[in-house]
Amino acid sequence: MRRRDFLKLSATSAVGAVIFQACSFEDWGDGDPDSEFELQSPRQIPEDYLFNGDAWYATVSTDSPGSPGVIVRVFEGRAKKVEGNPNHPVNAGKLDARGQAMLQDLYHPDRLRIPMRSRTTGRPADREEISWNEALDELSEIVRNSQGSLLFITSPLSGALRQVIDSFVEGVGGERIVYETLDEAALHEALNIVFGSPQIPAFDIANAQFILSFGADWLQTWLSPTQFARAFGDFRRTTNGSPRGVLFHVDTYMSTTSGAADRWLPVRPGYEGILALAIARAIIDEGLAVDEAGFNALIGDQQLPTPEEAAEQTGISADMIRDVAQRLGGEGPSLVFGGGSAGAHSNGVANLVAIYALNVLIGNVNQPGGIQLPAPLPDAFQGLERDLAASVQDWQSMIARIQEGEFQTVFIYDANPVYGLSPSLGLESALQLVPNVVSFSRYNDETSNLATLYLPDNSPLESWGTVIPRVTPGYPVIGIQQPVVLRFYDTQPIGEVLLTIAEEVGLAEALPWATMQDLVREQAEALRASGRGNIQATGTAADYWTELLQTGVWMDPDAGPADVGETGVMPPMSPPQYGGDENEFPYYLVAYESPTLGAGQHAHLPWLQGLPDPITTVAWASWVNINPEVAREMGISFGDTVRVSTPVGLLELQAYVNPATPPNVLAIAMGQGHSHYTRYAEGRGVNVLTLLDPELLVSETGSQAWAGMRANLQRVPGPARKLPRMEGVVEMVAPDDYEIVRVVPPAQSGN
Amino acid sequence: MLALPILLLVGGIATALILQRTVFSPTAQAAPDQPIDFPHTIHATTLNLDCSFCHRTAAEEPHAGVPALEQCMFCHNVVQPETSDQIPLLLEAWNNYEGVNWNRVHQLPDHVQFVHEAHINAGFECAECHGDVENMEKIKQVRDLRMDDCVQCHVENVAPIDCTTCHY
Numbered sequence: 001m002r003r004r005d006f007l008k009l010s011a012t013s014a015v016g017a018v019i020f021q022a023c024s025f026e027d028w029g030d031g032d033p034d035s036e037f038e039l040q041s042p043r044q045i046p047e048d049y050l051f052n053g054d055a056w057y058a059t060v061s062t063d064s065p066g067s068p069g070v071i072v073r074v075f076e077g078r079a080k081k082v083e084g085n086p087n088h089p090v091n092a093g094k095l096d097a098r099g100q101a102m103l104q105d106l107y108h109p110d111r112l113r114i115p116m117r118s119r120t121t122g123r124p125a126d127r128e129e130i131s132w133n134e135a136l137d138e139l140s141e142i143v144r145n146s147q148g149s150l151l152f153i154t155s156p157l158s159g160a161l162r163q164v165i166d167s168f169v170e171g172v173g174g175e176r177i178v179y180e181t182l183d184e185a186a187l188h189e190a191l192n193i194v195f196g197s198p199q200i201p202a203f204d205i206a207n208a209q210f211i212l213s214f215g216a217d218w219l220q221t222w223l224s225p226t227q228f229a230r231a232f233g234d235f236r237r238t239t240n241g242s243p244r245g246v247l248f249h250v251d252t253y254m255s256t257t258s259g260a261a262d263r264w265l266p267v268r269p270g271y272e273g274i275l276a277l278a279i280a281r282a283i284i285d286e287g288l289a290v291d292e293a294g295f296n297a298l299i300g301d302q303q304l305p306t307p308e309e310a311a312e313q314t315g316i317s318a319d320m321i322r323d324v325a326q327r328l329g330g331e332g333p334s335l336v337f338g339g340g341s342a343g344a345h346s347n348g349v350a351n352l353v354a355i356y357a358l359n360v361l362i363g364n365v366n367q368p369g370g371i372q373l374p375a376p377l378p379d380a381f382q383g384l385e386r387d388l389a390a391s392v393q394d395w396q397s398m399i400a401r402i403q404e405g406e407f408q409t410v411f412i413y414d415a416n417p418v419y420g421l422s423p424s425l426g427l428e429s430a431l432q433l434v435p436n437v438v439s440f441s442r443y444n445d446e447t448s449n450l451a452t453l454y455l456p457d458n459s460p461l462e463s464w465g466t467v468i469p470r471v472t473p474g475y476p477v478i479g480i481q482q483p484v485v486l487r488f489y490d491t492q493p494i495g496e497v498l499l500t501i502a503e504e505v506g507l508a509e510a511l512p513w514a515t516m517q518d519l520v521r522e523q524a525e526a527l528r529a530s531g532r533g534n535i536q537a538t539g540t541a542a543d544y545w546t547e548l549l550q551t552g553v554w555m556d557p558d559a560g561p562a563d564v565g566e567t568g569v570m571p572p573m574s575p576p577q578y579g580g581d582e583n584e585f586p587y588y589l590v591a592y593e594s595p596t597l598g599a600g601q602h603a604h605l606p607w608l609q610g611l612p613d614p615i616t617t618v619a620w621a622s623w624v625n626i627n628p629e630v631a632r633e634m635g636i637s638f639g640d641t642v643r644v645s646t647p648v649g650l651l652e653l654q655a656y657v658n659p660a661t662p663p664n665v666l667a668i669a670m671g672q673g674h675s676h677y678t679r680y681a682e683g684r685g686v687n688v689l690t691l692l693d694p695e696l697l698v699s700e701t702g703s704q705a706w707a708g709m710r711a712n713l714q715r716v717p718g719p720a721r722k723l724p725r726m727e728g729v730v731e732m733v734a735p736d737d738y739e740i741v742r743v744v745p746p747a748q749s750g751n
Numbered sequence: 752m753l754a755l756p757i758l759l760l761v762g763g764i765a766t767a768l769i770l771q772r773t774v775f776s777p778t779a780q781a782a783p784d785q786p787i788d789f790p791h792t793i794h795a796t797t798l799n800l801d802c803s804f805c806h807r808t809a810a811e812e813p814h815a816g817v818p819a820l821e822q823c824m825f826c827h828n829v830v831q832p833e834t835s836d837q838i839p840l841l842l843e844a845w846n847n848y849e850g851v852n853w854n855r856v857h858q859l860p861d862h863v864q865f866v867h868e869a870h871i872n873a874g875f876e877c878a879e880c881h882g883d884v885e886n887m888e889k890i891k892q893v894r895d896l897r898m899d900d901c902v903q904c905h906v907e908n909v910a911p912i913d914c915t916t917c918h919y
Contacts, residue, residue: 038852043845045819 058552066224150174159466181599186343190352196565214338254660270576273351278310288329290363333369372474380526393702580710597671622685639720
């Protein structure tokens with residue numbers, strides 16, 4: 001809408017209050033000066049049309065890790081603020097920065113606003129805008145001509161959208177491949193071995209007394225950080241009479257979780273499992289084991305190293321290993337969990353089995369303060385839980401099939417594998433060979449840049465859906481996603497697009513719903529029919545629907561934890577393989593998920609770009625954490641440009657001399673280095689994922705062993721450059737000159 | 752020599768002032784035709800509906816509010832065409848999913864902010880500015896509502912006359 005039209009409408013009447021809702025009224029904003037003297041009675045009163053009447057709608061933040069529930073303040077038809085939904089058990093009213101930044105996603109100036117056809121792939125200037133009618137005609141034509149040769153690339157889906165896309169893919173005889181940068185396949189495999197189910201269990205952090213965690217920055221990025229951080233608050237709190245919980249965190253670099261822990265155990269990368277086995281041995285030797293037989297069944301004939309043997313390999317002292325064992329076997333519930341870098345080594349599955357088997361050894365499975373195995377979902381949602389992502393090995397074979405011309409058509413939704421997968425896998429060039437690449441993405445990112453047809457999706461705040469969280473509190477939870485505002489641009493939700501063309505492509509039976517809302521209502525009716533859950537108004541479907549939307553979540557806290565299923569045996573524990581020779585590449589490369597930008601998917605949001613990294617306070621940039629001793633030896637000072645290289649790649653970025661970085665580690669956050677992904681992300685920083693070797697895999701799952709790379713470091717001659725950061729902006733007052741806290745004995749305190 | 756230009760200038764100014772007060776005055780303008788001849792006489796007088804029944808936000812918002820057709824249909828679902836030849840126009844717009852574009856009667860310049868809420872809550876009747884709407888077949892502007900009118904009224908009622916009261 002043009003500024004003139006905007007002002008004109010504002011001036012006309014109170015109806016102007018709903019100016020953005022009114023964008024769809026053709027008579028308005030038509031640029032005709034005569035309209036300035038007109039005043040419209042719209043046909044219907046749009047919701048939220050009055051001034052000073054704000055409304056809070058419950059929905060789900062699908063972009064935040066863990067899919068927390070949110071409530072959105074809507075004022076004059078516009079979404080103004082996002083907060084956590086107090087009813088949603090995942091986050092209980094709390095929300096992370098990514099959830100807050102949903103608004104910027106909604107109003108993003110670089111969102112794709114209208115369908116487009118591309119004459120030349122990869123050249124935005126060669127795109128022409130088309131109407132939705134044309135776009136849908138073209139899409140139907142493409143689908144009809146691609147029976148059996150359609151590939152659908154998506155992010156992990158759950159609930160209603162998964163049902164629609166799965167039915168669509170099955171109906172057209174296509175295939176779907178799920179992309180997620182850090183796939184956690186090793187974690188799912190390990191959980192399957194230890195607990196007999198690949199689903200991620202609930203960690204009862206709030207009620208534990210001692211937590212030992214491995215590898216995952218679970219207070220910032222891992223799986224469901226809002227949920228974990230909230231529980232961590234309860235874990236530390238002593239007001240309810242319980243003692244303050246104690247956290248030991250095993251990790252290869254100083255993450256936020258490492259910083260929040262009582263003890264950070266900087267383990268040698270890839271030796272987390274050896275450490276866990278040594279702790280198990282100490283527990284058994286001290287006579288603290290509860291279920292030794294169960295533990296032994298899980299680890300098979302694996303020899304347990306002594307604390308002294310493990311100390312040599314892991315870099316964690318034998319005394320510390322015994323101390324941890326004492327704490328784990330002590331009074332009060334103890335909890336052990338891990339993931340992230342601990343599972344991203346060639347021996348990742350064995351590592352994680354050893355870690356999670358400690359829970360069996362100390363007998364905390366399905367106990368308060370322990371691991372809670374999730375109860376099954378209601379029947380209508382069976383098979384609709386969050387997808388597990390494909391491994392790099394799966395991608396390798398899929399890319400080979402694309403190159404061989406097996407697919408006439410590739411659909412892309414909410415996934416950016418061209419950015420996240422190693423360039424050497426050749427996905428970019430493979431996609432350029434595909435005749436029809438249809439992007440449903442909201443942005444022109446590295447992958448959708450290759451599309452031939454663009455059908456931009458709605459923002460999550462403009463869409464219907466049901467969302468099953470990745471980590472539940474131990475009982476079934478289904479988030480209800482509803483549009484809280486009308487469409488801001490001329491976009492259509494992917495689900496509705498597929499439902500719209502269903503009849504034309506012969507899928508009327510497989511996709512019988514007219515809209516996504518119909519499907520969500522049908523699912524709501526199934527929940528009502530189940531007779532379970534938190535919604536009280538079960539009298540009529542309409543009442544149930546209203547309360548469900550107001551609550552924003554269905555859950556069944558009465559469903560107890562599931563029993564342990566058929567367990568397996570740990571694969572043989574072997575030392576990790578590293579990507580790179582120790583002499584040529586003397587440092588461990590720790591690539592970690594950015595607390596704000598994730599693995600790159602949030603780099604387009606300026607709030608998140610500008611949010612300082614919690615450890616270094618750097619924003620809007622890439623940097624490498626270097627130990628001060630190493631920096632001194634190499635003559636590197638803060639802000640110097642350095643070259644970090646691995647056997648597969650090389651990056652130049654600025655040095656951040658960080659005293660909390662182990663001497664043999666170079667730590668770089670993921671998320672930056674986009675060539676296409678809106679004005680806020682493009683050309684900013686470097687993409688550390690390009691330093692990872694796609695041939696270095698987790699043995700059992702074929703997923704990328706992204707934590708197992710070695711790297712070299714060189715200083716690039718030249719002056720230091722400023723690195724944007726909060727730290728040091730305000731000059732510190734030297735403690736010698738200014739006594740901040742005076743410590744005096746009670747006798748001198750005066751009272 | 753200067754007398755003629757001065758005379759012309761003074762005469763011109765006087766003529767402009769007279770024209771501004773007469774033929775160019777808002778109150779001198781003809782009542783505009785409307786796409787539907789909505790009779791305030793029937794709604795406000797015969798049916799005795801309060802102004803705020805339709806102009807719902809007058810006491811709460813800057814704008815008094817023009818009702819959506821949905822609100823007309825509250826009654827005209829039942830009150831059907833036989834009572835007036837204008838009602839079919841309303842039903843046509845409703846059934847065609849269209850709005851109705853009324854011609855503005857009261858239009859202040861863009862740089863003036865008039866807040867209905869403040870005036871209604873200060874105790875003024877709608878008729879103070881809008882006149883005897885209840886008896887108008889066709890709505891017409893009856894009060895000048897230009898700056899001197901506003902300022903004079905503000906002075907009489909001891910309301911603020913800072914520039915930013917209205918220009919913000």
